[in-house]
Amino acid sequence: MHSSSTSGARLCLNSLTSSLSLKILAFSTVLFPFHSINASKSFQYDSVVNGKQLTVVSVENSTTVFKDGAHQHGFGYDLARNYANSLNVKLVFKTVPDNATALKWVSQGKANFAMTTANVSEIEQKRLTSFSATCGDISSLQQNGLNTKLNWVFKHENDPLAQTASGFVCKGKQSGAIRQLASFYTQNVVQEHSWDSIQRDLNQRMPIYKASFKNTAAKYDLDWHLLAAIGYQESYLKPNSVSPTGVRGLMMLTNSTAKAMGVSNRTDPTQSIEGGAKYYDQMLTRFSDVPFPDRNWYALVAYNMGPGAVDQIQKRIRAQGKNPNNWVNLYSYLERNKASNGRYRQAVQYVTRIRAYLEHIKTSELVNI
Template sequence: MQNIRTIQQNIQQNLTNLTFNPQSVNPSIVFCRVKAQAQKDCVINVQIAEEYKRKLKKQKFTKNILQLGALSLLAFPAKALLAMNVSNSSTNNNPSSISSKEIVVATLKDNPSVFQEGDMLHGFGYDIAKRYANYLGVNMRLETYQDQQSLTQALKTGQADMALGLEHVVDDELTTNAIACNPATKNKLAEHGLDGNLHFTFSSTNQTMIDHSASFLCSQEQQKQTQTIASFYDRTLLQNDYSRNHFNKALDQKLPKYESAFKTGAQKHNHDWQVLAAIGYQESHLNPEAVSPTGVQGLMMLTQDTAEEMGVKDRTDALQSIQGSAKYLENLDEQFANIAEGERLWFVLAAYNMGPNAVKRIQKTLNDHGKDGNSWTEVYTYLAANAEQNSRFVQCMHYVTNIRTYLEAMKTTQDTQSA
């Protein structure tokens, strides 16, 4: 709980926000954002403190709440106080009642921690910011700026609540919070080719949000999640010369042979054709004669059962293989239609690799244990935690991560060629 001195400072800064730590045994209790004109205009709210005491006692919380007595001596502008809400909901983690129930995150156009191309929007930094927005219980809106000057101006004028990926910040009016709060997490980011110095940036006047976000980012649970997300967004796959040259050679020499088929299948079955192409490269390196020890074969490496179900008579026929894969991918997309669009592709790819029922069993297990089975971060964390007991989980993690890498590389290459 914030101490009296801190709260008084917040009043003087015209931004008072009383919050009980949501990680404690008490529920998060969030009052409204208020602008204190002067302490003499405020009233003593003994009744409010007493009401909270009764509610907490009724819910049988064991921790002593005598500290609430101190709250009864605190002053609030009576007209500004909103209705109270005692709940364990994530919305109660909101430190300042963000307007419009959203947080505006500013970023630069070429921020490597955010991948934004067409309908695709994801990335290591983006996912961390999204988790913070979910923690606050608000939506997140990303605003992209062309240069650092316009971005910092947006922060200072309140057009953006925070910035992601702002570099070399030397400005007394701005404050940064590192995403990697300890050496272990920072090293993990570096291990996966990510920037260990990535941070959130705030206007220095927004002290409440600065403190609150630091508490979120540096919690033990979030640092584990940060390391897991870093593993998924690994950027080392194409950093070695052999892998990069092999990939580029396939794009130059093999992809043109099948590009038309990929586009036709994608158009017929509602896909991004480059997703199909990235799957094809991961599965067979675009080799229609490929065969695995387990019996899958062809450019898209379909099993015999899947091929028959999709109407594929000859798996070694590249056109049939691509069309069958496109149809199967559409089927999987429909099975995971309840997943948010920004994360659905990862579920579909995981299902393509180890079967939809295997993914659904993981979702059920997570839901049964109070986790969000529709969150790819939770699914990926489960795969990583149980990888030693199930080699298929290891394969699935690599499979989805690799295809994401290939897909981003293909789209980046296309943008470069189009420029």
């Protein structure tokens, strides 16, 4: 790939580490001292900690959770995953058709809490308790086109699980971590009127290349919607595209990368898609130390900037005493330094746009692509 515009696949965002040493994730799980909590009662907290599993239920939408192949990601999903990590337990994230069902699961004890946009009156009618998923920081959601009514709903207000969760999200508000997470999942990555143009492109061009995307994705165990999102980011699905730096084709391969991937004709869309998928798969292998689903984001940045550039950033993150294999640390580094480094700014835009295109393509595909 080339340094200014390249590609990737198998998207999905991993957990944001809860370590207090991470400035970006100064999320505290303990807002209330445990000696002040009535531990004699059997709360959800006990079963979660002892069972090493946190079950969360939500309706699938652009604010809470979005499925990408075998993975899940989204603002709400990652926030819940962060909380689970802070408790050192596994997150089990379930989706249901509507908010009423999600609330019912909490009432029946089938889920430890729900992430919902239900009206507060509806929540109170079920005798449940809720608080803002952003500790009232609705501007972070509003500015990024996310639903400002997102709440976490628990069965008991005095359950330590609800109390520590409340402290967790409020610390996230204070540290700026919630705002940054929302910025990654922004629905405003392109101007609203541009989606009509994007949809026209997809309607005209996607049917031509859909089979190649699907066949190649299956070969490398990738999501074909993601390959298509990369292709759209790279060339708007135009196989004869050429950049000023010499990259060309639907997946915009450099000449050297094309040769290394066995591509003899970069303007042949089938070969280009094959070359892009193969290279992205190699990036996944290159960063095998990064756990899934974070590895997908690392591979995308490496596809765009080159793996050597990612290696250097990882070294700097490690030197700061942070986990170099955690996506939020890499994303935070790129965000902090993008004003002085155009490559970082481009990498942030690259990954964010592909994520948005992926979601749009997947949704549109269910309708008319």
